[in-house]
Amino acid sequence: MLSNGGFYLGKLLSNVDRREEVVKILKVLMKRHMNVLDRQLSRSECSEQVIAMFFEKSNKNRQFVIDLFSNSIGIREQMETEGFIDQLLSSAIPEKNKMLAAFSQTAWGRAKLRTSGALDVVVDVFSSSTEIEEKLSFIAAFRHFVHDTAGMRHLSENLVFVNTVVRDINKYVEEYRNECVPSVDMEFVTKLRAVDSETLENEQAMALVEETVDRLHKDFYSMWSYDTPQTSPRRAHSMSPPYSPSPNYSFPSSVASSAGSSPAARRTSEGILDELSDVESDHEEEKKEEKETIEEKRKRQEKSIVEGELWLLTWLAQDDHNLQFLIRDDVVDCVVSYLRSTRDPDFRTYRVLRRMATHRTHVYRLLDLEFHVRILTGLCAAPCRMLKYAVPCKHCDKCAEHGREILREFASHxxxxxxxxxxxxxFTKDDFVHRTKAAIAKIVLVKERIRLAKVPALTELFDALSHVMSSPENFKEIGKMTTYENGPSFVSQIIGALSILISGQKIKELCLNDMWYFPPKPGTGQCLLEAPPPGEELLRFIDDADSEIAVAPMKTVCENSHYFEGMYSSDFVEKTEAVRTFQVQSESCSPEDFRIFIHLLSTCTATCSTVSSAEQCATLLALSDQFLCPDVSERLCNIYGPLRTYLNGPSLHTLLPVALATSGHPTLLDTVLLTLVRFSSSENVTAALEAICENSTVVNTFITSLRAFLTRSANIDM
Ligand SMILES: [Zn+2]
Ligand SMILES: [Zn+2]
Known part of the structure; x- marks a missing residue:
């Protein structure tokens, strides 16, 4: 900049009449030659004038004062006076909060903001503000406190601040909710089938088997499982040192760049200088803004605000002192739901939870908050990990991985x-819900055998399960209740805790026994109904309105059904009178389902025997039990059969009652129980158990089978 222009311009500011003109020039110079201008202005002793300009009646120069203060060093130092802050606090000028926030850039300013109470004022405005731009500028101001332990402590102790962060994150998750909808990896299950049927060359097949087993590995965790800590807490610490923040730590977003310390870095972002509306701006910037619609800009800025808040939360959690104010159910929940339910979350945010888990002082409080249940259901049981053979999903895998790491830490304490x-x-409490919660914590977090044996946790859990399922009323009242807001049902917590007992080896075994059902392709297979052997006696099935459902060869039907065999081979009336018609009771199933059943009964392998849903499977299995057809049951339930393929969390309430009632296949019940404990969300578990609790005999069968299943599959002695 030529000669000493800034100095003279600064001097001229005292002339009120020429002020307007001078400010215009200064704005242009600020954009182009900030450093030189700063030096020259600070020598002109104009700080008093600049402060006075902020309190002028007209608001036209206030933004200029904020910008000058925010982007200078020398002149700012002269403006940083207690008098200025006091004057701001007692004024009612709307821009005063922005001005106060700008003090956060220096150590002196931050200390003054904190001690004068101005920081609390800024937090209050931040909390009530609905202006996106304003909130962004406050976030930028708060970010400067990262360098200031006392300031950060002050923020964590400020209830309004923490409440606002929680509220904003929850609102963001609600508005931009993007939870995974898992889908089956068809390419993978096709390969699985190919490997099993050995249609491939040996070498190729071996490679595929290995790949398959590798791929399945991710599923070998129980629903609530995590690796057991093998080391003492101290050792675990030295192996993976706790995260220590460095001033360079920042989020890869626009908020991050706005936190850059040099004014130049701020210029291209959400920085305060962006608001210099009447000064010529860079062409590039203009272009960039043109491309982005208003809606896109709003979304990006809202994301920036929430990421900034989460970033601050992560930093706050680094200081042990702050954890006492942060260990709250709503803080835990909002971080969990941000990680689980939004698109591309910043996974480093999980450090907030990990820090909580690593702090021994607060173990009791976390246990009482059911911290482990929140992490297990929120992170470990991410959607794509709850479906067998799901398309691999990085997001859900990452959630589960971080969840397990948090739990490992927590369990070590x-x-x-x-x-x-x-x-x-x-365990000594009278209230059985309390005791059950303790039993869940015991099973999930305590692995050391002597400690595990101190209280009868498993007995307590099974007693609780029996009690909850003893009647539909109990189920509704206790089974479906939640132990905290938006938490999983009580009964699904019990099942989740039991799931932890199943060894990975057992899950692997059961998964490898499970192939995929591919319905017959058109043009393949044989159907005796379409082309019955000539000269054979036929059996006609009709519904109760006498319409024909199907006509099948008598011999095949009797061979495959003890019921029909008994009916037509013995001295039954039908035989002697040569009536070859069977009337189906319509209340038992639809004619369409019965038609498929007859095709299956007649050993049909063409498309007409296609089973297309879990409900249909359940109906067919019931029919096959009713008409005593072990081969049909076997065909429905075997490892290539449709039942195992249609069996998943959402269909469990249909198939669990059926599986408990049938003996279609020796490993079927195991697979169904595995689905219950490993591949079902808490809603799925609740629905499935509700479906059977009407009938106490079925409940007894269920509890006995579950116990037997766990005993066979357990990691520990039952
Ligand atoms: Zn997913
Ligand atoms: Zn057929």
Whole structure:
């Protein structure tokens, strides 16, 4: 900049009449030669004038004062006075909060903001503001406190601040909810089938088998499982040092760049200088803004705000002192739902939860919050991990991986005499819900055998399950209740805890026994109904309105059904009178389902025997039990059969009652129980158990089978 222009311009500011003109020039110079201008202005002793300009009646120069203050060093230093802050606090000028926020850039300013109470004022405005731009500028201001321990402590102690962060994150998750909808990897199951039927060359087949087993590995965790900590907490610490923030730590978003310390870096982003509307701006910037619609800009900015808040939360959690204010159910929940339910979350946010888990002081509080259940259901049981053979999903895998890491940390502080004592003390309570919660914590977090044996946790869990399922009323009242807001049902918590007992080896075994059902392709297979052997006696099936459903060869029907065999081979009336018609009771099933059943009964292998849903499977299996057709049951339930393919969390309420009532295949019940404990969301579990609790005999069969299944598959002695 030529000669000493800034100095003279600064001097001229005292002349009120020429002020307008001078400010215009200064704005242009600020954009182009900030550093030189700053130096020259600060020598002109104009700080008093600039401050006075902020409090002028007209608001036209206020933004200029904020910009000058925010982007200078020398002149800012002269403006940083207690008098200025006091004057701001007592004024009613709308821009005063922005001005106060700008003080956050220096250590002096931050200390003054904190001690004068101005920081609390800014937090209050931040909380009530609905202006996106304004919120962004406050976030930028708060970010400067990262360098200031006392300031950060002040923020964490400020209830309004933490509440606002939680509220904003929840609102964001609600508005941009993007939860995975898992789908089956058809390419994978086709390969699986090919490997099994050995239609491939040996070498090729071996490679595929290996790939298959590798791929399945991710499924070998129980629904709530995580690796058991093998090391003492101290050792675990030294192996993976706790995250220590460095000033360079930042989110890869626009918020991050706005936190850059040099004014130049701020210029291209959401920085304060962006608001210099009447000064010529860079062409590039203009172009960029043109491309982005208003809606897109709003979305990007809302994301920036929430990411900024989460970033601050992550930083706050680094200081042990702050954890006492952050360990709250709503803080845990909002971070979990941000990670689980939004598109491309910043996974480093999980450090908030990990920090909570690593702090021994707060173990009891976290146990009482059911921290482990929140992590298990929210992160470990991410949607794509709850479907067998799901298309691989990085998001869900990452959620589960972080969830397990958090739990490992947490368990290392619970699985010792200190943490365990708290759990054991709960066992003496009269309230059975309390005792069950303690039993869940015990099973999930304590792995050390001697500590595990101190209280009868498993007995407690099974007793609770029996009690909850003993009547539909109990189920509704206790089974379906939640132990915290938006939490999983009580009964699904019990099942989840039991799931942890199943060994990976058992899951692997059961998964490998499970192939995929491919319906017959058109033009393949044989159908005796379409082309009955000539000269054979036929059996005609009709509905109760006498319409024909199907006509099948008598011999084949009798061979495959003990019921029809008994009916037509013995001295039954039908035989002697040569009536070859069977009337189907319509209430038992639809004519369409019965038609498929007759095709299956007649060993049909063409498309007419296609089973297309879980409900149909259940109906067909019931028919096959009713008409005593073991081969049809076997065909429905075997490892290539449709039942296992249609069996998943959402269909469990249809298939669990059927599986408990049938003996179609020796490993079927195991597969169904595995689906219950491993591949079902808490809603699925609740619906499935509700479907059977009407009938106490079925409930008894269920509990006995579950116990037997766990005993056969358990990691520990039952
Ligand atoms: Zn997913
Ligand atoms: Zn057929």
């Amino acid at each position: 619970v699985d010792n005499s200190y943490g365990d004592a708290h759990i054991n003390s709960q």
